[in-house]
Each structure stands twice: as structure tokens, then as C-alpha cells.
Amino acid sequence: MNKTKGLMLASLLAATAFSTSSAMAEDAACPVKIGGVLSLTGSMGAVGKNIASSAQLAIANINEGGGVKGCQVEFVLRDDQGQPNVGVDAAKFLVDVEGVKALTASIGSGVTIPILTSVTAPSQIPQIACCASAPVLTTLAQEGKTGGFFFRTQPTVKNLAYPPAKIAAERGFKRIAVIYLNNDYGTSLEKDFRKATEKLGGEVVKSVAFNENQASYRAEVSAALAEKPDAMFLVAFPQDGATITREWISLGGTQDLILNNALRSPDFVKAVGAKYLTKAFGTDNASVAGPEIEAFKQAFNAAYGISSDGPGIYSEYDAVMILGLAMNIAPDLSGASIRDAVRKTQAAEGEVIGTGPAEFKKALELIKAGKPIKFVGSLGEIEFDAYGDISGPALSWHIQGDELIIDKTYSNEDMKKLFAEIEG
Numbered sequence: 001m002n003k004t005k006g007l008m009l010a011s012l013l014a015a016t017a018f019s020t021s022s023a024m025a026e027d028a029a030c031p032v033k034i035g036g037v038l039s040l041t042g043s044m045g046a047v048g049k050n051i052a053s054s055a056q057l058a059i060a061n062i063n064e065g066g067g068v069k070g071c072q073v074e075f076v077l078r079d080d081q082g083q084p085n086v087g088v089d090a091a092k093f094l095v096d097v098e099g100v101k102a103l104t105a106s107i108g109s110g111v112t113i114p115i116l117t118s119v120t121a122p123s124q125i126p127q128i129a130c131c132a133s134a135p136v137l138t139t140l141a142q143e144g145k146t147g148g149f150f151f152r153t154q155p156t157v158k159n160l161a162y163p164p165a166k167i168a169a170e171r172g173f174k175r176i177a178v179i180y181l182n183n184d185y186g187t188s189l190e191k192d193f194r195k196a197t198e199k200l201g202g203e204v205v206k207s208v209a210f211n212e213n214q215a216s217y218r219a220e221v222s223a224a225l226a227e228k229p230d231a232m233f234l235v236a237f238p239q240d241g242a243t244i245t246r247e248w249i250s251l252g253g254t255q256d257l258i259l260n261n262a263l264r265s266p267d268f269v270k271a272v273g274a275k276y277l278t279k280a281f282g283t284d285n286a287s288v289a290g291p292e293i294e295a296f297k298q299a300f301n302a303a304y305g306i307s308s309d310g311p312g313i314y315s316e317y318d319a320v321m322i323l324g325l326a327m328n329i330a331p332d333l334s335g336a337s338i339r340d341a342v343r344k345t346q347a348a349e350g351e352v353i354g355t356g357p358a359e360f361k362k363a364l365e366l367i368k369a370g371k372p373i374k375f376v377g378s379l380g381e382i383e384f385d386a387y388g389d390i391s392g393p394a395l396s397w398h399i400q401g402d403e404l405i406i407d408k409t410y411s412n413e414d415m416k417k418l419f420a421e422i423e424g
Contacts, residue, residue, distance in 0.1 A: 030070075030071035030072060031067075031071050031072045031073060031074040032067070032068045032069065032071045032072075032073050032074070032101060032327065032333065033073070033074050033075075033076050033094075033098055033099060033100040033101060034059070034073055034074070034075055034076070034100055034101065034102050034103070034104070034320065034323055034324075035075075035076050035077075035078070035091070035094035035095070035098060035100035035102070035103040035104070035105070036052065036055055036075055036076065036077040036078065036103070036104050036105065036320075037077075037078050037080050037087050037090045037091050037094070037103065037104075037105035037106045037111070037115060038051055038052050038055070038077065038078075038079070038080065038104075038105070038106060038107055038316075039079065039080055039081065039082045039106065039107045039108065039111070040052060040077075040079035040081075041079055041081050041082075042080075042081040042082030042083065042212075042213070042239070043082050043212050043213060043236075043237040043238065043239040043240050044082050044107055044108060044237040044238070044239075044262065045082075045239070046238050046239070046265060046267040047107070047237070047238060047262060047265055047267075047310065047311050047312065048079075048107055048312075050304075050306070050310050050312075050313055051107060051130060051131070051311070051312040051313060051316045052077060052316075053300075053303070053304050053313075054300065054308070054312070054313045054314075054316040054317040054320075055075060055077070055104060055316050055317070055319075055320050056075060057299065057300060057303055057304075057317060058316075058317045058318075058319075058320035058321045058324070059073055059074075059075040059320060059324075060303075060357075061299075061321070061355070061356055061357045061360055062320070062321065062324040062357075062360055064357035064360075064361075065356075065357040065358070065359070065360025065361040065363075065364065066360065066361050066364045068324060068327045068328055068333075069327070069328060069333070073324065075320075076094055076098050076100060078090035078091075078093065078094060080105075080106055080107075080111050082107075082108060082111065082212065082237070083111070084110055084111050084113075084114045085114075087105065087106055087111035087112075087114065087115050088114050088115055088118050088119060091103060091105060091115045091118075091119040091120065092118075092119055095119055095120070095123050095125055100125070101125070101126075101327065101333045101335070101338065102125060102126040102127070102128075102323045102326075102327065102335075102338055103115075103120055103125055103126070103127045103128075104127070104128050104129070104130065104316065104319050104320055104323065105120075105127055105129060106129060106131075106132065107129075107130065107131045107132070107312060108131070108132065108183065108185055108237075109132040109133060109134035109136075109137065109183065109184040109185040109188075110183035110184055110185060112129045112132035112134075112137070112152075113132070113134065113136065113137065113140075113184060115127065116137070116140070116146060116149075116150050117140070117145065120149055120150070121145065121146050121147050121149050121150065123335070124147060124149060124334075124335035124336060124339075125149065125335050126149050126151070126323070126326070126335055126338045126339045126342065127149060127150050127151070128150075128151045128152065128153060128319040128320075128322060128323060128342075129150070129151075129152040129153070129154065129319070130152075130153055130154060130312045130315040130316035130319050131152075131154050131311065131312040131315060131316070132152055132154060132185070133152075133154050133155065133156050133157040133159070133160060133185060133188070133189075134156075134157060134184035134185050134188045135156055135157060135158075135188050136184055136188070137150065137152065137388075137389075138156065138387050138389055141386075141387035141388055141389075142387060146387075146388070147339075148339055148388070149335065149339050150388050151319075151322075151342055151384055151388035152319075152388060152389065152390070153315040153316075153318045153319045153322070153379060153382060153390060154285060154312075154315050154390075155285055155389070155390055155391055155392045156389060157185065157188045157189050157192055158192050158419065159285055159391070159392065159394055159415065160189055160260060160261055160283060160284070160285070160394075161188075161189050161191075161192030161193040161195075161196055162192065162193075162196045162415075162418050162419065162422055163283040163394045163396065163410060163415075163418065164193065164233060164258050164260075164281075164282070164283045164396075165193050165196030165197045165199075165200055165202070165422075166196070166200060166418060167258075167281060167283070167396055168197065168200075168202060168231060168233075168258055169197070169200035169201060169202055171231075171256075173202060173230050173231040173256065174201070174202050174203060174230060175202070175203055175205045175227070175228070175229045175230050175231075176197060176202060176203070176204050176205065176229055176230070176231045176232065176233055176258070177204070177205055177206045177207070177208070177224040177225075177227060177229035177231075177232045177233070178190050178193065178194070178204055178206070178207040178208070178224075178232070178233045178234075178235070179207075179208050179210060179217075179220055179221070179224050179232065179233075179234050179235070179236070179244055179248075180207065180208070180209055180210070180233075180234075180235035180236075181209070181210065181212065181235055181236055181237070181240070182209035182210060182211050185235075186209065186235045186236075187209070189235050189260065190204075190207055190209075190235065193233060194207070195422070196422045199421070199422045200421075200422070205227040205229050206223065206224050206226070206227040206229065208220045208221075208223050208224045210236075210240070210244070212237070212240055213239075213240070214240070214243075215243075216243070216247065217240070217243055217244045217247055218247055218251070220244070221244060221247045221248050221251055221253065222251065224248075224253075225248070225251055225252070225253055229254070230254060230256065231254060231256040231257070231258060232248065232253060232254065232256070232257055232258065233258040233260075234248075234257060234258065234259055234260065234263065235260045236260065236262065236263065237262050237263075238262065238263060238265045238267050238268040238271070239271075241259075241262070241263045241268055242267075242268050242271035242272050245257065245268075245272045245276070245277075246271075246272055249272075249276050255276060255277070255278070255279045255280065256279050256280075257277065257279065257280035257281075258280070258281060258282065259280055259281065259282035260282065260283075261282065261283065261284035261285065261311050262311050263282060264282055264284050264310060264311055264397060264404055265310065265311065265404075266402065266404070269399055269402060269404070270402070274399055274401055274402055277399040278399065278400075280398065280399055281396055281397065281398045281407070282396070282397050282398070283394055283395065283396050283397070284311065284394065284395055284397065285315070285392055285393070285394055285395075286392070286393040286394050286395035286409050286410070287314050287378055287379045287380055287393075288379070288380035288381075288393055288409075288411075290376070290380060291354065292354035292355050292359075292376045292377060292378065292380070293314075293355075293378055293379075293380065295354060295355050295356050296308065296314070296317060296355040296356070296377070296378035297309075297378075299355070299356060300313065300317075308378070309404065309406070313378075314377075314378040314379050315379060317355070317377065317378050318375075318377035318378055318379050318382060321355070321360070321375065321377055322342060322345050322375060322377075322382070323338070323342075324360065325341075325345040325353070325360070325363055325367075325373065325375055326338050326341040326342045326344070326345055327341070328363070328364055328367050329341040329344050329345065329367055329373075342384065343384055344372070344373075345373060345374075345375045346374055346375055346381075346382060346383055346384070347372035347373060347374055348374065349372055349374075350366075350371070350372035350373040350374035351366055351371065351372070351373055351374065352373075352374050352376050353366075353373045353374065353375045353376065354376055354377075355377055355378055363375070379392060380392075380393075391412065391415070392412065392415075393409060393410055393411050393412055393414070393415060394409075394410040394414075394415060395407075395408065395409045395410065396408050396410075
């Protein structure tokens with residue numbers, strides 16, 4: 001063998017060895033990128049920062065547990081400021097420039113929807129939203145406009161509309177005013193709350209929509225107060241919600257307030273003043289009890305020194321973990337392969353995989369062995385339907401001092417009964 005042939009053979013052997021050692025990485029360069037478009041500033045900023053922390057914890061768990069196809073995962077996060085156009089631009093940058101393989105986006109339905117229709121569905125990039133609950137997302141899937149690339153770890157808006165209407169009826173509220181955010185989420189929640197209230201014997205005497213980021217909402221508040229309601233259902237994000245609540249109370253409105261899930265925030269309570277919220281209650285989606293959930297709560301508290309009981313924290317963690325698992329199950333990191341693998345993270349006959357890096361590592365071993373897995377995350381069991389939706393339990397809460405206290409949890413069975421009572 002001459003020197004030239006020897007060098008060629010050595011190069012061939014080296015290439016073969018490299019190909020074998022990097023087979024887990026498929027055709028993706030390390031690190032593998034997952035994108036995030038979340039509200040870090042704007043009216044939802046205070047809540048969004050905690051949701052982003054939950055995503056970062058999931059990424060850390062994925063990397064400690066073995067990453068994706070032999071690669072570490074990089075979370076590329078962009079702020080949508082709660083604005084649809086900013087969110088779309090951020091998503092385009094993540095897909096076209098950063099080359100993310102999947103996306104978690106966004107918090108509000110008003111941002112999630114244009115990202116889906118303008119960016120992820122046309123680009124065939126899987127998207128999981130932690131918090132978008134507008135029913136139009138289901139409609140888009142039914143019409144074939146999502147390509148199956150959209151999923152959400154948040155139940156539809158009915159989960160947030162029916163429980164407060166039921167509690168209001170139990171408390172004897174007959175005449176309710178609604179002040180709601182003028183976007184898909186707000187209008188859908190108002191519509192379903194009105195339907196449930198009327199079914200349960202009450203009346204929505206006035207509904208007033210508002211636009212975000214105004215210095216004052218005195219006109220909207222005055223319009224709602226004119227009907228002399230005995231309770232007010234407020235659908236807002238913390239910043240605007242605090243402004244509306246302060247003006248409502250200063251103009252003589254009742255302190256019998258019904259608060260949407262986004263107002264389950266210490267920042268909202270602090271901005272309004274807890275002494276004005278002693279008669280208020282709210283509802284939210286809930287997780288279920290179990291070791292997987294408790295492990296997540298402890299890990300989140302240890303990482304950030306705050307409670308995990310806030311809007312979107314559980315659902316965002318699960319969204320990112322599902323993406324990490326699906327990317328390992330998928331034969332390659334094309335969008336279609338990841339999309340198809342998402343549902344395989346919840347195989348009915350699969351071995352249960354919980355939260356944390358040790359569980360993720362166990363999942364990778366099972367996946368490499370060709371065995372099915374069933375991810376049971378911080379929300380409990382998740383099962384996506386044909387349109388990427390899930391159902392789930394709910395909870396009610398109130399404010400005691402500076403604390404957000406859970407009153408009651410409504411199980412999946414409770415929610416089925418409530419849906420039957422309202423929908424027949």
C-alpha cells in the first residue's frame with residue numbers, strides 16, 4: 001500500500017467512525033435548537049417570565065437527561081411583548097435564521113394564532129402552546145389549516161368559562177357584568193361564560209371589551225357600572241387587570257369580583273392591594289396529584305425560589321418536555337417526523353415517564369430499545385386529540401393576604417359533569 005492510498009483509507013475509516021459515533025445526531029448540527037416565543041414584557045410580562053423559567057427548567061432536565069439524539073439542546077427565546085406582529089417576526093427569525101426544529105409559542109391566543117398561520121404551519125415546524133385556549137385553534141385544525149403541526153397543553157377556553165359561571169351561580173350572583181380583553185381569548189371566554197351563566201339561571205347584563213396597554217379604562221368601567229351588576233367578571237392580563245380593578249373599585253363597583261386565570265398572579269394582587277380583593281375569586285386549569293407533579297413542584301421551587309402554582313408554569317414545562325421526547329422518538333429532525341412523534345410520547349401501553357432529568361434519561365433508554373413510553377408530566381396524564389387539544393381538571397382560588405389560596409379542585413370527572421349540565 002503506497003502512502004497516498006494509506007491516507008485515503010485512513011480518511012475513509014475516520015469518516016466511517018465519525019458517521020457511526022454521530023448517528024444519534026442524525027442530520028442535525030449540535031446543539032439542537034428549540035425556539036420559544038413568550039411574553040417577557042408587556043401586560044403579560046410578569047406571568048411570562050415565570051413561564052419562561054419553566055421552559056428553561058425543562059431544557060435543563062432534557063440536557064441533563066441526555067439531550068436530543070446525542071446533542072445538547074439550546075433554547076432560543078424571544079419576547080413577543082404580547083403583540084401579534086412582534087410574535088410573528090420573532091417566530092420567523094427563529095425558524096428562518098436560527099433554524100429551530102420546533103417551537104413553543106405563545107401565551108396569548110392572539111399571538112399564538114398568527115404565529116401558527118403565518119410561520120409554523122407553512123414552514124411545517126411543530127408548535128406547542130402552553131396557554132392558548134381560543135376555540136378557533138380547534139377550528140383551524142378541523143379545517144386542515146394546521147397540517148397537524150399545532151398542539152397545546154392548555155384545555156380549551158370552556159375549561160376557564162364554565163367553572164366561574166357555576167361558582168357565581170352557587171354564590172347567588174344573578175346580574176353579572178363582564179369586562180374582557182378584545183382578542184380571540186377574551187371574546188371566546190366572554191361568549192362561553194355568558195352561555196354558561198344563562199344556562200345556570202343568571203344574566204350577563206353588560207359586556208365591555210377593552211384594548212390593551214391603555215393608561216386608563218374609566219370609560220369601559222363606567223359603561224359596565226351603569227347596569228348596576230352584583231358581580232363583575234374580569235378577563236385581563238395582570239397589568240391592565242390591575243388598572244381596571246383599581247378604577248372599578250374607586251368608582252364604587254362591587255368587590256364581588258370574578259377573576260380569570262391570568263390574574264392568578266402576585267403582581268396583580270400587589271398592584272391592586274389585597275385588602276380590596278377579599279371577596280374576589282378566580283378559576284384556573286389544574287394539575288392532578290401524584291409523584292410526578294410533586295417532583296416538579298420541588299424542582300421548580302429549588303431552581304427559582306418561588307411556587308410553581310401560577311398560570312402556564314405546568315403546561316409550559318410539559319410542552320417543552322414533550323418536544324424533547326418527541327425529537328428523540330422521531331427517526332429524524334424534520335418537522336413532519338417530530339409532529340408524528342408527539343403523540344407517541346403518550347402511548348397507552350407505554351412505560352410511565354415522569355418529570356426531571358432521571359426520568360428523561362430513562363425515557364431515552366426505552367426509546368433506544370424500541371419500547372413505548374407514556375409521559376405523565378406536571379399536568380398529569382396528557383392525551384392530544386385529533387386536533388392537538390387536551391382536556392383537563394380545573395381549580396378555584398381566592399386571595400388571602402398576599403397569598404393565592406386554592407379552594408377546590410375539579411377532577412376530569414367533575415368537569416365532564418359540568419360540561420354536560422351546561423351543554424346538555
